[in-house]
Amino acid sequence: MNINFSKDGITGLPKSSKEEDENDFSSIDFSDLVMDVEIGRGSFGQVQKASYFGTDVAVKQLSSLVLIDPDYFKFMLREIKILKGMRHPNIVQYIGACSHEGRYMIVTEYIKGGDLHQFIKARGVSNIPWTLRMKLAFDIASAFSYLHSKKVIFRDLKAKNILVDEIGDGLYRAKVIDFGFARIFDGAKDNNNLTICGSENTMSPEVIVGSSYNDSCDVYSYGVLLLELICGSRVVKTQLKRTPMNAFDMNLEKAEFLAPESCPRAFMDLAKWCCSYNPKDRPTFKIVVEGLKVLTNQPLKDLPIKGKSKPYIDPDEDSFIDPNDDSNNNENNNENDNEKNSDNGNNKNKNKNGSGGDISGSSVIIKADEEESFNSVVYKEDAVAQPLPNIDYGGQNKRQNNIFNPSFFTPPPNSKSMMDLKQQSSAAVDDDEEDDDRPSELLTSLTISEIRYANPKSFASTVSTPNLNYATILDQDPPKPLSQSASATILGGIPTQPKKKPNNKNKKKKKKL
Numbered sequence: 001m002n003i004n005f006s007k008d009g010i011t012g013l014p015k016s017s018k019e020e021d022e023n024d025f026s027s028i029d030f031s032d033l034v035m036d037v038e039i040g041r042g043s044f045g046q047v048q049k050a051s052y053f054g055t056d057v058a059v060k061q062l063s064s065l066v067l068i069d070p071d072y073f074k075f076m077l078r079e080i081k082i083l084k085g086m087r088h089p090n091i092v093q094y095i096g097a098c099s100h101e102g103r104y105m106i107v108t109e110y111i112k113g114g115d116l117h118q119f120i121k122a123r124g125v126s127n128i129p130w131t132l133r134m135k136l137a138f139d140i141a142s143a144f145s146y147l148h149s150k151k152v153i154f155r156d157l158k159a160k161n162i163l164v165d166e167i168g169d170g171l172y173r174a175k176v177i178d179f180g181f182a183r184i185f186d187g188a189k190d191n192n193n194l195t196i197c198g199s200e201n202t203m204s205p206e207v208i209v210g211s212s213y214n215d216s217c218d219v220y221s222y223g224v225l226l227l228e229l230i231c232g233s234r235v236v237k238t239q240l241k242r243t244p245m246n247a248f249d250m251n252l253e254k255a256e257f258l259a260p261e262s263c264p265r266a267f268m269d270l271a272k273w274c275c276s277y278n279p280k281d282r283p284t285f286k287i288v289v290e291g292l293k294v295l296t297n298q299p300l301k302d303l304p305i306k307g308k309s310k311p312y313i314d315p316d317e318d319s320f321i322d323p324n325d326d327s328n329n330n331e332n333n334n335e336n337d338n339e340k341n342s343d344n345g346n347n348k349n350k351n352k353n354g355s356g357g358d359i360s361g362s363s364v365i366i367k368a369d370e371e372e373s374f375n376s377v378v379y380k381e382d383a384v385a386q387p388l389p390n391i392d393y394g395g396q397n398k399r400q401n402n403i404f405n406p407s408f409f410t411p412p413p414n415s416k417s418m419m420d421l422k423q424q425s426s427a428a429v430d431d432d433e434e435d436d437d438r439p440s441e442l443l444t445s446l447t448i449s450e451i452r453y454a455n456p457k458s459f460a461s462t463v464s465t466p467n468l469n470y471a472t473i474l475d476q477d478p479p480k481p482l483s484q485s486a487s488a489t490i491l492g493g494i495p496t497q498p499k500k501k502p503n504n505k506n507k508k509k510k511k512k513l
């Protein structure tokens with residue numbers, strides 16, 4: 001196995017050929033696994049707990065659809081290729097792979113906590129101490145800083161792909177799972193025409209509109225995740241929903257308004273910085289890690305807080321929200337209620353053994369409709385990458401950028417300045433060979449979430465629906481294929497003036513995928 005040396009030291013993943021990756025399927029003998037209960041289910045198949053020589057492991061089984069579409073196999077091989085090169089305390093540890101009766105499996109360490117989405121939901125975000133929220137944010141940033149240093153883009157960062165491992169009394173560690181969409185990224189060669197993939201809530205604007213993108217798309221998704229840690233997932237999903245009307249830009253003013261008063265100022269600014277519309281304006285994970293290290297090393301009481309929000313007029317709602325009105329104070333009431341009221345006794349994700357899906361002892365329920373927006377989607381973009389549209393906010397077009405190079409992080413003594421770090425981290429790329437990212441026609445006309453083992457009917461109907469793709473998620477009526485012309489359709493709908501109030505009465509029903 002070759003290690004790729006560069007002038008910065010050892011970077012990149014150990015290289016392996018397709019054959020070597022395929023050979024990994026015999027690195028574990030299936031008969032050595034004692035299979036236990038199902039602990040999760042995703043777009044690619046199911047995950048089961050198992051015992052491997054007495055140690056708990058998680059076994060992700062690829063559905064037999066690999067036999068229909070070799071692209072699944074390609075995604076799985078890529079997951080193996082990337083995972084097996086990873087050694088980081090905040091990334092799930094790969095153990096090996098095997099095949100049995102035509103089913104392919106990836107074996108990783110078993111993480112007993114549930115995912116971050118459930119974690120927030122079960123507790124109510126306002127009950128999670130800021131120190132813990134920032135610690136989890138630090139863990140995730142640390143994992144991603146490592147991933148990006150290995151030239152890996154993850155492309156599907158969302159709360160459901162972060163498991164929260166309880167490592168002691170009240171101590172937690174976040175771990176990144178699910179490298180199904182991860183790929184090795186050669187910036188010079190690759191930043192055009194990468195597959196559009198990710199999850200609706202957290203995809204960066206440039207990915208959604210089919211623009212060229214690079215590893216900073218992960219930073220954007222991380223910013224959305226930070227907003228979930230600050231305001232709660234439901235607030236992000238409903239009140240900060242991004243739309244084609246503003247080119248999928250996040251309304252950071254509104255986010256500022258919705259964030260609880262007690263949120264550390266710097267933590268909020270970090271979330272906003274990561275959600276910068278223009279990828280170049282976002283920090284690198286290296287910078288984020290440095291910043292969060294400073295924040296988490298200080299006593300919470302020493303950190304300036306965000307404080308009361310200024311009055312805010314929501315252009316979407318055309319209504320005035322008074323932050324001093326208690327009924328609007330999400331910190332005191334609605335966050336908790338929002339998160340908990342969504343429980344409806346129908347816990348799709350709860351583990352059969354009571355672990356994983358249920359950290360606090362109380363049931364964790366995810367409504368079916370709520371779960372939809374967390375699904376991973378993939379779409380093949382045949383057209384030339386679209387430029388990221390400019391947005392004119394009528395004199396406020398610096399809205400996203402005015403937090404660039406923020407002064408809130410006080411770098412530790414002797415550390416490099418933020419700008420130095422930013423410049424350094426955009427350093428040379430390695431020359432790792434990577435196969436074409438594009439999936440085949442069959443896969444690309446589907447959302448991966450539709451292709452579930454458990455739902456062969458849905459799969460069959462999707463297969464016979466040509467051009468079902470991301471465009472159908474975007475309130476387009478009638479749904480149009482996101483080919484060259486469809487991209488133009490979406491981009492053409494973007495106003496160059498401040499956002500106008502949409503006519504809610506005539507709002508088209510969103511087509512679910």
Ligand SMILES: Nc1ncnc2c1ncn2[C@@H]1O[C@H](COP(=O)(O)OP(=O)(O)OP(=O)(O)O)[C@@H](O)[C@H]1O
Nearest residue numbers: 040041042043044045047058109110111178180376
């Ligand atoms: N190592 C692990 N330890 C414990 N639980 C796990 C582990 N890996 C996965 N799971 C559980 O299985 C679920 C599905 O896993 P994973 O996200 O890898 O599947 P997927 O098919 O790639 O999902 P997606 O639809 O997000 O692409 C996770 O949400 C989690 O609950």
